[in-house]
């Protein structure tokens with residue numbers, strides 16, 4: 001139930017009470033929602049002997065939220081040194097980390113090798129060579145999978161499709177086949193599996209079925225060519241219902257049509273969900289600064305903008321938006337915009353919303369994933385607070401960035417230019 005009487009709630013906390021404690025805009029997350037989602041995923045994969053959930057840290061990387069993942073037995077899918085360090089700082093084990101990402105830097109690889117992470121998901125042949133060379137020089141061994149780009153259309157927004165040819169991610173089946181000898185020659189890294197991630201906010205299990213079938217053929221091909229793998233990472237991508245009309249990812253079909261294929265493979269199965277775990281656990285709470293009427297339209301101008309939540313501006317995302325207090329059954333049609341000086345800084349166009357006044361607060365729903373983690377300080381707005389709710393309690397899990405934090409790397413630097421004169425006869 002979202003409203004208790006006319007007050008919007010998260011778990012047992014009335015959100016209107018939180019705006020008296022925290023300063024808007026702020027994100028608020030439900031611990032129970034995260035735990036419930038992890039339970040659902042565990043039950044989806046429960047018939048597979050060895051399955052492993054690696055939460056995709058990029059979806060939301062707050063250390064307190066990562067702690068919840070860790071307490072619930074979930075590992076991490078990371079794409080940078082920063083994400084590795086966050087997960088470890090939260091109490092996670094390096095041996096529970098899968099390192100994906102198309103541009104792994106040498107320094108990041110060295111850190112991961114020294115920490116002995118679970119596996120690298122390698123996205124190119126040069127990357128495999130780089131990891132091997134670094135492992136050799138450090139005298140360590142590492143495990144890796146190749147991320148396959150199966151050329152499957154995930155039927156999602158084109159900017160969050162990652163598994164078709166032409167996307168920068170992974171390698172083609174063809175490239176893998178052409179490099180079998182090279183793979184066998186890499187002395188310090190063990191090729192243990194395949195991985196894939198075909199897109200985000202996917203709704204249909206068929207997409208996974210098609211991709212897994214392609215990978216299944218490739219596994220047989222590898223076997224015929226003397227390579228036995230033991231791991232398949234099927235990526236993340238399970239969509240959530242931003243419309244709130246009971247239209248989430250089709251897990252029933254996934255259980256019927258995909259799980260049996262995975263089971264038959266008799267491999268360790270990894271999945272890397274992000275949005276499904278954290279997406280609808282979070283809301284962005286914001287104040288209506290102005291109600292502006294122009295050109296026959298009514299604009300709600302908020303104190304949250306695309307700096308706090310970018311998905312509307314970059315992916316045309318549509319989130320439900322509701323007032324913290326329903327004051328009237330009457331509705332008004334509004335465009336909802338932020339304070340940022342960009343024409344794309346909108347959260348909704350022509351949206352019916354229960355009657356609100358200036359100074360009221362509203363919630364932008366389902367902003368837990370790719371919300372705070374993608375936020376930035378454009379227009380010199382400071383990063384906002386994050387709050388965690390559990391039952392009837394709430395706590396700050398990220399304080400608001402201060403102006404001093406914002407500028408600290410720009411002051412007290414050397415006040416002279418370094419000489420870079422061109423030397424002709426070098």
Ligand code: PLP
Nearest residue numbers: 056197200236237272273274275
């Ligand atoms: N794994 C990889 C490699 C990704 O790039 C992403 C997201 O882009 C994810 C997992 C998580 O995706 P989602 O949040 O849609 O589950």
